[in-house]
Amino acid sequence: MRRIYIGDIQGCREELELLLEAVKFDPARDRLHSVGDAVNRGPDSAGCLRLLKQLGAVMVLGNHELHWIDVAAKRRHPGKRDTLAALEAAADRDDLLEWVRTRPLLHAEADVVMVHAGLHPAWRDDALAAKAAELRAALDDAIARDLSPWKLPEIAFVTSVRFCDEQGREPDEDDPPPPPFRPWDAFWSGERVVVCGHWARRGLVVGPKLRALDSGCVYGKQLTAWIAEDDRIVQVPARRAYSLITA
Numbered sequence: 092m093r094r095i096y097i098g099d100i101q102g103c104r105e106e107l108e109l110l111l112e113a114v115k116f117d118p119a120r121d122r123l124h125s126v127g128d129a130v131n132r133g134p135d136s137a138g139c140l141r142l143l144k145q146l147g148a149v150m151v152l153g154n155h156e157l158h159w160i161d162v163a164a165k166r167r168h169p170g171k172r173d174t175l176a177a178l179e180a181a182a183d184r185d186d187l188l189e190w191v192r193t194r195p196l197l198h199a200e201a202d203v204v205m206v207h208a209g210l211h212p213a214w215r216d217d218a219l220a221a222k223a224a225e226l227r228a229a230l231d232d233a234i235a236r237d238l239s240p241w242k243l244p245e246i247a248f249v250t251s252v253r254f255c256d257e258q259g260r261e262p263d264e265d266d267p268p269p270p271p272f273r274p275w276d277a278f279w280s281g282e283r284v285v286v287c288g289h290w291a292r293r294g295l296v297v298g299p300k301l302r303a304l305d306s307g308c309v310y311g312k313q314l315t316a317w318i319a320e321d322d323r324i325v326q327v328p329a330r331r332a333y334s335l336i337t338a
């Protein structure tokens with residue numbers, strides 16, 4: 092079995108299909124993983140979710156999935172650059188939303204941990220499984236109480252951090268911020284390789300314990316896969332720029 096991790100797809104279904112061809116994805120042999128932000132800004136969020144769901148992909152939630160959960164519950168209004176209207180209007184919208192709402196925020200395997208944006212500096216390898224369960228329970232509780240997941244600091248952190256200090260405090264803006272703020276992964280000292288997305292401006296980063304896979308497909312750059320078993324990066328170019336880069 093190969094584990095194949097895909098960076099932020101953001102509605103770029105055609106590029107997702109091309110990337111699956113490029114890695115010669117075989118559902119009988121391989122397992123697909125998405126770092127989240129599979130939806131929004133791009134042209135076909137519903138198509139991306141359908142494909143991930145149908146292929147039995149493991150997906151962690153990104154800030155755009157949390158945003159859709161809030162928009163769908165009418166707790167938030169769509170933003171100007173959002174492309175969630177087609178997803179909201181899809182015939183299978185309820186099925187797709189239920190699938191999204193039941194995904195984890197953190198997915199830890201023996202040697203790899205997947206999260207959308209980043210891990211808190213206080214967390215170590217031996218805490219990750221419990222933390223994954225805790226975050227998932229906190230999200231269920233928030234949804235049950237009609238509360239935005241953004242109100243929960245740890246959920247906001249794992250889906251949106253870029254820079255922080257060694258206590259996990261985030262700067263007011265990250266353009267980039269002065270010391271002591273550093274990219275969150277500067278504080279990761281665990282044994283697991285962290286696979287994440289969320290930081291298109293930083294782009295693909297391959298570090299000793301990091302595979303940051305958001306290479307800005309929706310902004311006209313590339314969609315990236317990391318094949319864990321081969322430790323190999325595979326990219327396909329975006330067919331066009333669907334959105335203006337913001338982060």
Ligand SMILES: [Mn+2]
Binds near residue numbers: 154207
């Ligand atoms: Mn994101």
